[in-house]
Amino acid sequence: MLKILKQFKWFLKDYWWRKDNILSWVVLIVLVALGFGVVEINVRINEWSKSFYDTLEAFQADKLYVLIQEYLVYVAVFVVAAVYRGWLRKLLIIRWRSHLTERLLGDWLEKRAFYRIALKQITDNPDQRIAEDVNIFVSRTIELFISLLTNLAQLYSFIAILWKLSGTHTFNIMGHDITVTGYLVWIAVVYALFGSIFTQVIGKKLHELNYRQQKFEADFRASLVRKNDNAEQIALYHGESRERATLRGEFNEIIGNWRLLMNRERNLGFFTTAYDRFSLMLPVLASIPLFMAKAITLGGLMQIRSAFGAVFNSLSWFVFAYTILPEWSATVQRLHQFRENILTEQDNDKPAPLSDGLEINGLNIYTPNGEAILSNVRAKISPQKWTQLAGRSGLGKSTLLRTIGGLWADYDGAWQAPKGTSLLLPQRTYLGSGTLAEILSYPDTHIHDDRVYHELLAEVGLEKWQHDLHKAQNWAQTLSAGEQQRIAIARALLIQPDYLYLDENTSALDMQSARYLLNLLKEKLPHTTVVIVSHQPELADMYDEVLDLSAFKAA
Incomplete structure (x- = not known):
């Protein structure tokens, strides 16, 4: 647990230690104050209950109606406080969640960390970490914190009441007189301690099971998304049976872990439910000697029951929060691992020194597993020329690019x-x-005049889409592979980069179209330096220089 709290510390400081976070502190303080206000109302209702039941027992109707009016006032105040507690809690959740989501998104996308994380597959389902885990983490943290403070305030308020109501009594146990002060308090403490210990023993494996359940659920969702994104390819291969088997296997992992989780929660539920139900009668049973001895009235008995319940619930916070704590701790661990992987990949970013041209001086390239691909690559790319990277397939041309x-x-x-x-x-x-x-302008968010896009589409051979510029749809499924490569050429014409790297981006086009588009780039971007990887030998005459990487193949 100490490890989880250490991991939690960064997320806490990242938001709550910010100097511009005054509003969230105000909301939190008001939220806590409302919780304390609810405790105060419960204290007053506890005192009221003695008067009410004593009045009822005495058949004093005139006082009874006054007490009912008093109770209605308490209820009205309680309702207002409870509703605003819920509203402010949700406001605090969305503020913290917005900050943490923005922070993780920014770090994930910074220095190409997201690319290397996906390449190395060191973090499963980053989408779930950012979308779902952040929501669970923030919601559960605030819920646990507010409930803990409220229960501490309730314990402080009611333990004094219960101690006073318990008084000092002498009990004869096996022939020995034992005098105890505040015996009802000690019964509540011992019972709550017993419940906490047994809850930990029974539910200690829930953390691991919740962690695995979140992972399996995320894997299954991600697999469904991949199937949807590649629906055409699956259909062309007639791969439905294979995909069904894959999805069934992934869902079986969910089922298997779910059964372990539900069995463990069942065992915990047997104890916590019995523990909770018995606690409802425990103060009454413990107070029977006082009531039978006429040391307390019926109103006193009801007051003891209410005070005992408040003290017991506060002391049993850990027991009742245990269904939430494993999920919370698993989420903290997942978010911490995600952030650590992001920082690691940010540190792995290697920006090269800038110069007037592209020069390679003894470059060694490896796979993510450390296996050498190319060794001692040396080259100087001529500016404003077209250079082809040549060599057999799989040599490492795209990796060098x-x-x-x-x-x-x-x-x-x-x-x-x-x-x-x-x-x-x-x-x-x-x-x-x-x-x-918007797709043509990517990654720029600026939208040009329609005439710019009309000219671009006509130039790259997509004039039939000119009237659909402002139509939003799934363009990845609407456009063919060749049309998508034409879109990429249109983007290059719009961006007009100084250096353009082409990695087989005309492979889905016929030779005539490929030649036309490359000539279009030469015409429209005469000052752009182009480095290209292509396995279309018919285009060889279009390159000014050829860099054969066969000589740099790693031994």
Whole structure:
């Protein structure tokens, strides 16, 4: 548990130690004050209950109606306080969640950490960590904190009442007279301690089971998303049976862990339910000697029952919170691991020194597992020229392209990045979501005049989509692979980078279309330096220089 609290400390300081976070502190203070106010109302109702039942026992109707009016006032105040407690709690949750989501999103996307995390597969389901785990973490943290403070205030308020009501009594046990002061308090303490110990013994494995359940659920959701994104390919392969078996296997993991979880919670439930139900009668049973001796009235008995319940519930906070604590601790661990992986990959970012051109001086490139791909690569890329990276398939051409494009960090040696803007177009074009105009402008958020897009679409051979510029749909499924590569060329024409890296981004096009689009780039971007990977030998005459990487193959 100490390890979890240490991991939790950063998330706490990151939000609550900020100097510009005064409003959240105000909301928290008001929320706690309302909780204390509810405790005060409960204290008054506890005192009221003695008067009410004593009056009822004495058949004093005139006083009874006054007490009922008093109770209605307490209820009205209680309702207002309870409603605003819920409202302010939700306000605090969304403020903290907004900050933490923005913080994790920013760190995840900074220094290409998200790319290397996905490449190395060191964090499962980052989407769930950011979307669901953050929500659970914030909601449960506030819920546990507020309930703990409220229960401490309730314990402080009612333990004095229960101590006073208990008085000092002498009990004869096995022939011995034992005098006890505040014996009802001691009964509540011992019973709550007994419950806490047994709860920990029975439920100690719930943390691990909740952690695994969150992982299996996220894996299953991610797998469903992948099937939806690749629906056409699956259908073309007639892979429905294979995919059904894969999904069934993943869901069986959910079922298996769920059964372990429900069995463990069942065992815990047997104890906590019995523990809770018996506590309702325990103060009455413990007070029977006082009542039978006429040391207390019926009103006193009801007051003792109410005070005992308040003290017992406060002391049993750990027992009743145990269904939440395993889920909370598992979420803290998942978010901590996610953040640690982000920081690790940010540290792995290797920005090359800038120069007037692209120079490679003894570069060694490795896989994420440390296996050498290319060794001692040396080259100087001529500015404003077209250079092809040549060599057999699988040699490492695309990896070198990603290295000089600033993506790949698994390398050593030296190279100098060129000044100016750069753009890398991969074989598979990422379209994103939104209107066609937004997709053409990606990654820029600025939307140009429609005439700009009309000209672009006409130039790259997509004029049939000119009237759908502001139509939002799933363009990844609407456009063919070749049309998506045309979109990528249109983006390059719009961005006009100083350095353009092309990784087989005309592979889905016929030769005539591929040649046309590359000539279009040469015409429209005459001052752009282009480094290209292509397995279309018919385009060989379009390159000014060829860098054969076969000589740099790692031994």
